[in-house]
Amino acid sequence: MAETEGKGRRIVVAVDEGEESLYALSWCLQNVVSQNSKDTLILVYAKPPSTVYPAMDGTGYLFSADIIASMEKYRRDVAACVMENAIRLCKDLPNIKVEKKVENGDPREVICDTVEKLAADLLVMGTHGYGLIKRAFLGSVSNYCAQNVNCPILIVKIPKSEGVSGCKRS
Amino acid sequence: MAETEGKGRRIVVAVDEGEESLYALSWCLQNVVSQNSKDTLILVYAKPPSTVYPAMDGTGYLFSADIIASMEKYRRDVAACVMENAIRLCKDLPNIKVEKKVENGDPREVICDTVEKLAADLLVMGTHGYGLIKRAFLGSVSNYCAQNVNCPILIVKIPKSEGVSGCKRS
Numbered sequence: 001m002a003e004t005e006g007k008g009r010r011i012v013v014a015v016d017e018g019e020e021s022l023y024a025l026s027w028c029l030q031n032v033v034s035q036n037s038k039d040t041l042i043l044v045y046a047k048p049p050s051t052v053y054p055a056m057d058g059t060g061y062l063f064s065a066d067i068i069a070s071m072e073k074y075r076r077d078v079a080a081c082v083m084e085n086a087i088r089l090c091k092d093l094p095n096i097k098v099e100k101k102v103e104n105g106d107p108r109e110v111i112c113d114t115v116e117k118l119a120a121d122l123l124v125m126g127t128h129g130y131g132l133i134k135r136a137f138l139g140s141v142s143n144y145c146a147q148n149v150n151c152p153i154l155i156v157k158i159p160k161s162e163g164v165s166g167c168k169r170s
Numbered sequence: 171m172a173e174t175e176g177k178g179r180r181i182v183v184a185v186d187e188g189e190e191s192l193y194a195l196s197w198c199l200q201n202v203v204s205q206n207s208k209d210t211l212i213l214v215y216a217k218p219p220s221t222v223y224p225a226m227d228g229t230g231y232l233f234s235a236d237i238i239a240s241m242e243k244y245r246r247d248v249a250a251c252v253m254e255n256a257i258r259l260c261k262d263l264p265n266i267k268v269e270k271k272v273e274n275g276d277p278r279e280v281i282c283d284t285v286e287k288l289a290a291d292l293l294v295m296g297t298h299g300y301g302l303i304k305r306a307f308l309g310s311v312s313n314y315c316a317q318n319v320n321c322p323i324l325i326v327k328i329p330k331s332e333g334v335s336g337c338k339r340s
Contacts, residue, residue, distance in 0.1 A: 009201070027322055031179070031292070032202060122201070127316070143313060146297070146325050152197055156322040 008038030009121035014111045014145075015045050015086045017078060020126030024156035026089055028124045032154070033096060040097040042118060043086045046110035047079050047102055108144045115149045123153045178208030179291035184281045184315075185215050185256045187248060190296030194326035196259055198294045202324070203266055210267040212288060213256045216280035217249050217272055278314045285319045293323045 013028060015021045025043075033039050079102050090098045103110045115123050127142045142155045183198060185191045195213075203209050249272050260268045273280045285293050297312045312325045 024322075031322075034204065140317075142316065146312065146316060147310075150327060150329060152194075152201075152324060152326040154322060154324045155316050157320060159320060 008040060010040050010042060010118055011122045011124060012042045012044055012111070012115050012118065012120040013086070014107070014123070014125040014141075015043050015082050016107065016126075017082055018126065020156075020158050022085055022089065022126075023158045024124055024126035024154075025086055027156045028154065029089060029093060032122070032124070033093060035093060035095065037093075037096060040099060041090060042099045042101055042114065042120070043083060044101045044103070044111060044114045045079050045082050046107035047075050047104050049104040107141050108148075111141070111145050112148045115145075115151060120149075120151050123149050123151060125153070125155060127155050127157050178210060180210050180212065180288055181292045181294060182212045182214055182281070182285050182288060182290040183256070184277070184293070184295040184311075185213050185252050186277065186296075187252055188296065190326075190328050192255055192259060192296075193328045194294055194296035194324075195256055197326045198324065199259065199263055202292070202294070203263060205263060205265065207263075207266060210269060211260060212269045212271055212284065212290070213253060214271045214273070214281060214284045215249050215252050216277035217245055217274050219274040277311050278318075281311070281315050282318050285315075285321060290319075290321050293319050293321060295323070295325060297325050297327050 011028065011033070013021075013025050015025065033041070083100050083102070087098060087100070090096065101114060103114070111123065111125070114120070123145060125142050125145065127140070142153075146153050146155065181198065181203070183191075183195050185195065203211070253270050253272070257268060257270070260266065271284060273284070281293065281295070284290070293315060295312055295315065297310070312323075316323050316325065
């Protein structure tokens with residue numbers, strides 16, 4: 001692993017609320033990053049942007065400033081929880097440098113922009129493994145990134161028999 | 171890299187005539203496989219199956235047995251050339267075990283079947299980076315594999331500024 005032992009690589013790992021992304025990070029730590037590497041892991045999380053709500057919805061429900069502030073706090077809490085889980089996984093490799101990056105926006109754009117801006121050497125991400133119909137409607141973040149980033153991409157699908165504890169939205 | 175130093179992994183690398191697949195193999199050797207690993211690399215090549223031609227085509231051109239035999243020999247030669255190039259790249263890591271696998275058929279099916287049969291730990295492949303229109307018509311082998319294999323997949327796109335010498339069809 002000449003490159004790892006040399007200058008170190010910039011590895012972007014996309015994390016989200018699903019255990020798939022934590023599994024991908026865990027797989028990367030075990031299989032791509034070595035104990036003595038000088039690699040930098042950049043954990044990137046795309047926080048859903050604040051939505052502009054009308055003062056009242058169709059059912060007459062009032063969106064007060066308090067409710068909107070609570071929703072924003074909820075999004076920040078989820079982001080913090082996701083990052084906390086991810087960083088805990090990295091503790092086994094104390095020599096690697098870990099950076100956090102939380103950006104508002106569509107995950108596809110946030111991930112691709114981060115990879116490009118940092119001139120990353122590798123992008124690591126999980127995949128939800130949606131069925132054909134759901135994938136056709138939702139599109140696939142990993143598929144989009146595979147076609148749009150200009151660096152190698154490692155897509156880790158969680159095997160059916162395994163699992164890691166993710167961040168449960170309460 | 172605990173897993174590499176332990177029992178070793180079975181890494182399937184899809185190779186073809188394009189330099190993209192040789193670049194993917196080279197990237198994998200530098201970034202995923204370590205000098206002292208017990209990994210096994212399985213180089214898989216999908217050879218286009220023999221086509222059943224009519225005795226004479228629309229222009230009156232005769233497909234003799236000789237011509238058909240020459241075409242089959244040509245396909246075998248290309249397969250041998252691709253494998254030779256790939257194995258040459260692996261020479262820098264003399265400790266890893268390298269296996270060759272040449273199968274007739276559609277690359278998508280051949281690659282996915284090989285990964286499944288060998289219970290591979292990782293699939294590595296290049297991507298031709300076709301434009302949107304061409305991709306829509308041809309489909310993407312890497313996209314198909316990403317959706318259908320049940321193991322992590324590393325897709326390596328060749329950067330625009332780099333290149334490796336592949337096997338030129340003469």
